[in-house]
Amino acid sequence: MPTTEKVRHLTAAELLDTVVDRGSFVSWDCPAEEPVLSDAYARDLAKARERSGTDESVITGAGLIRGRRVAVIVSEFSFLAGSIGHAAAERIVAAMHRATAEGLPLLAGTASGGTRMQEGTLAFLSMVKITAAVRAHRKAGLPYLVYLRHPTTGGVMASWGSLGHINVAEPGALLGFLGPRVYEALHGEAFPDNVQVAENLFTKGLIDGVVEPSDLPDLVGRALDIVMPCRAAAAGTLPTAPATLFVRPAPVDAWTSIEISRQPRRPDLRQLLKYGASDALPLNGTGQGEKDPGLLLALARFGTQSCIVLGHARPLRKDAAGMGPGSLREARRGMKLAEELRLPLLTVVDTAGAALSQEAEEGGLAGEIARSLYDLIGLESPSVSVLLGQGAGGGALALLPADRTIAAQHSWLSPLPPEGASAIVHRTTAFAPDMAQAQGVNVASLYANGLVDHIVDERHDASLEPREFCVRMARAIEYELAAVAGVPVPELVVARAAKYGSLGPR
CATH class of the missing domain: 3.90.226.10 (2-enoyl-CoA Hydratase; Chain A, domain 1)
Known part of the structure; x- marks a missing residue:
């Protein structure tokens, strides 16, 4: 103007x-x-x-x-x-x-x-x-x-x-x-x-x-x-236990879940807020001259539970750049907001991988991933993370550490996209399905190893029922936010570090 x-x-x-x-x-x-x-x-x-x-x-x-x-x-x-x-x-x-x-x-x-x-x-x-x-x-x-x-x-x-x-x-x-x-x-x-x-x-x-x-x-x-909910009314009271507490991993192999997670019509964070949140107020950028479309930051309420939300915003175009360092600087703004406003933090993982570019390297992507992990593992606020879809590489890891982790049945977490792992080990992408299974990237393995605490069923494929899936996920989020909000923060910080220090078969 x-x-x-x-x-x-x-x-x-x-x-x-x-x-x-x-x-x-x-x-x-x-x-x-x-x-x-x-x-x-x-x-x-x-x-x-x-x-x-x-x-x-x-x-x-x-x-x-x-x-x-x-x-x-x-x-x-x-x-x-x-x-x-x-x-x-x-x-x-x-x-x-x-x-x-x-x-x-x-x-x-x-x-x-x-x-x-x-x-x-x-x-x-x-x-x-x-x-x-x-x-x-x-x-x-x-x-x-x-x-x-x-x-x-x-x-x-x-x-x-x-x-x-x-x-x-x-x-x-x-x-x-x-x-x-x-x-x-x-x-x-x-x-x-x-x-x-x-x-x-x-x-x-x-x-x-x-x-x-x-x-x-x-x-x-x-x-x-x-940001200033009426805490007295809900203090010490958990929402009704959702049916998803009793869901178990889907009986399919890792590659099947990966293919389902890549469906173009799969519900993303935007739809989760639209269909699942009682209210959501988007924020914008780092406040320091950066606005990376790879991340969404918002104030939100799921049922009775208020929180700061930060998560991957799935690209709307195939040629869009991956998540860059500016996204994680914006994420760290959200972490600070959660601590200062004494609200739980909700992180949502859904990325095919961070940006691979000169700009990302020179912008300090590796350092931003490290600082994000540093801040999350010691966050002076309750936290819940959600594996919503794809979870490839450091860009996914940077938003993962939390007191409780919810996973969609066909979400996954891997050091690299399986094609990349196959290229490193076999010098071809042809072994991606085998690599995904061997690396234990799917929810079945993550649950067995103690990372995932709560699974939300997809009733075969969330892309076929986006609204219903988002409602189920929102109820799971409300329940887990309420559960961690009732625990003293110093206890959460100690337990959070212990959780990631003891991951493995259980």
């Missing part, structure tokens, strides 16, 4: 009226305590108050959003371009600390040119204490949601504007580190068009979505329903 398009943007008060349930907002603001002022700066502040109708560049308080109490910090851009000086920073930090103390999720609606030039370096340094307050809020396991409004630049974008568990933006919003006017003044030429625009940041994997203000209440409500 061109940045030159003239659009009227909401004031802080108008955003609050749009997002917060009518009549529920209560201000937390105290009179602003300004630093020592020059006469010129005092006049600037007086004019800003008169123009904006607010006493500072931020409004803070709490209100209901879709019936749930939420702390809110909203920038008022008409007050000195929403800039942050001492008084505004103190107000932001006080609101963050109060939200943390009261156990409230926090929504920040930024619109700012950055730190206040009239207050110099000390205003610039205030971004550090604001960031410390964000960190304390997140470390308390409380959601921090950010709505980036037009424009958000400078120190605000480079601190509390980029630290949300979920970061979404207003359509067409100018978002960036260096404001375009500053760039032009310093370099004598205009900044390239449409780089610092919300839609471009979404494409690059820097934000999770582009959302109209009118749609923000629903988004916040859905996100909080997932």
